[in-house]
Amino acid sequence: MTGAAIEANGLGMTYGRKRGWALRDCSFRLPAGRICALVGPNGAGKSTLLALAAGLLRPTEGTVRVLGSTDRAEIRPRIAYVAQDKPLYPQLTVADTLWAGRELNPATWDGDAADRIAAPLPRDAKVRALSGGQRTRLALALALAKRPGLMLLDEPMADLDPLARHQLMGLLMAEAAEHSTTIVMSSHILTELEGACDYLLLVDGGRVRLGGESEDVVAAHALVTGQVRDLAPHTVIESRTTGRQLTALIRPDGPVDAAAWDVAEPSLEELLLAHLRSPDAPPLLTPSAHAREAVAAA
Numbered sequence: 001m002t003g004a005a006i007e008a009n010g011l012g013m014t015y016g017r018k019r020g021w022a023l024r025d026c027s028f029r030l031p032a033g034r035i036c037a038l039v040g041p042n043g044a045g046k047s048t049l050l051a052l053a054a055g056l057l058r059p060t061e062g063t064v065r066v067l068g069s070t071d072r073a074e075i076r077p078r079i080a081y082v083a084q085d086k087p088l089y090p091q092l093t094v095a096d097t098l099w100a101g102r103e104l105n106p107a108t109w110d111g112d113a114a115d116r117i118a119a120p121l122p123r124d125a126k127v128r129a130l131s132g133g134q135r136t137r138l139a140l141a142l143a144l145a146k147r148p149g150l151m152l153l154d155e156p157m158a159d160l161d162p163l164a165r166h167q168l169m170g171l172l173m174a175e176a177a178e179h180s181t182t183i184v185m186s187s188h189i190l191t192e193l194e195g196a197c198d199y200l201l202l203v204d205g206g207r208v209r210l211g212g213e214s215e216d217v218v219a220a221h222a223l224v225t226g227q228v229r230d231l232a233p234h235t236v237i238e239s240r241t242t243g244r245q246l247t248a249l250i251r252p253d254g255p256v257d258a259a260a261w262d263v264a265e266p267s268l269e270e271l272l273l274a275h276l277r278s279p280d281a282p283p284l285l286t287p288s289a290h291a292r293e294a295v296a297a298a
């Protein structure tokens with residue numbers, strides 16, 4: 001079993017006594033070296049989870065271990081966190097910002113990686129004069145050139161045009177593969193994640209609903225179509241009937257009766273949408289996504 005990039009045990013966070021839980025009872029493990037899609041509806045707790053992993057928030061309960069440590073000062077130099085609003089110094093130029101990145105990370109700074117990502121940006125432009133997408137590009141250049149073990153990216157592609165998105169996604173994937181960087185990327189663009197991410201965390205209502213290798217999570221489900229009848233003993237995530245025809249996303253418990261049902265593998269997008277529409281469906285974590293402490297306690 002490889003080391004964990006993130007391991008959460010009973011992780012919970014509330015922003016104030018009266019506010020309720022932003023995240024609750026989260027126990028999962030993200031093995032190192034994965035590219036993980038963090039998905040969920042607005043307000044699900046994705047940013048909270050990323051900020052906890054980045055050490056910017058203290059858990060209200062439970063623990064989050066990052067790259068094997070819970071010591072936030074020790075973790076910080078080894079991670080890169082790009083927040084949703086891409087905070088940068090508006091009065092600095094692009095060149096100054098990259099220079100500051102190098103000065104702050106002298107041991108690890110990869111100037112070539114920074115140049116590759118920041119190539120289209122005018123070096124003498126002030127950050128405050130950059131567009132949202134250009135700021136994102138600069139923030140990603142800083143994050144990647146730091147050569148972190150773990151990149152935590154909160155909706156990094158949201159304000160990029162399709163071409164820039166495609167190019168930066170490709171660059172990130174290639175760099176991550178070459179340097180075994182773990183990436184956690186929150187996004188609402190499900191189609192885009194399908195090709196890029198090999199691991200999945202679905203958070204909803206502050207809880208982890210799905211976790212594990214994307215392939216395994218998909219393989220644990222089936223899309224079945226047939227005449228309306230009982231689907232027991234399988235777990236039905238979502239079903240709809242049209243006349244006498246039933247279509248359902250199920251988690252099979254044993255072989256599905258091929259004489260009674262047309263069976264297909266759902267796409268990742270179909271699977272995620274079905275779970276988002278069915279908040280009461282039971283959670284599923286594949287074995288690699290089980291927190292070790294949780295496993296030990298079971």
Ligand SMILES: Nc1ncnc2c1ncn2[C@@H]1O[C@H](COP(=O)(O)OP(=O)(O)OP(=O)(O)O)[C@@H](O)[C@H]1O
Pocket residue numbers: 015019021022040041042043044045046047048049
């Ligand atoms: N600084 C804050 N103070 C108070 N409540 C907060 C704060 N940040 C987030 N919350 C609350 O915590 C919950 C989870 O929010 P979070 O931003 O983590 O969700 P998200 O999944 O990232 O959402 P989105 O997809 O809209 O970015 C929400 O109910 C939100 O209102």
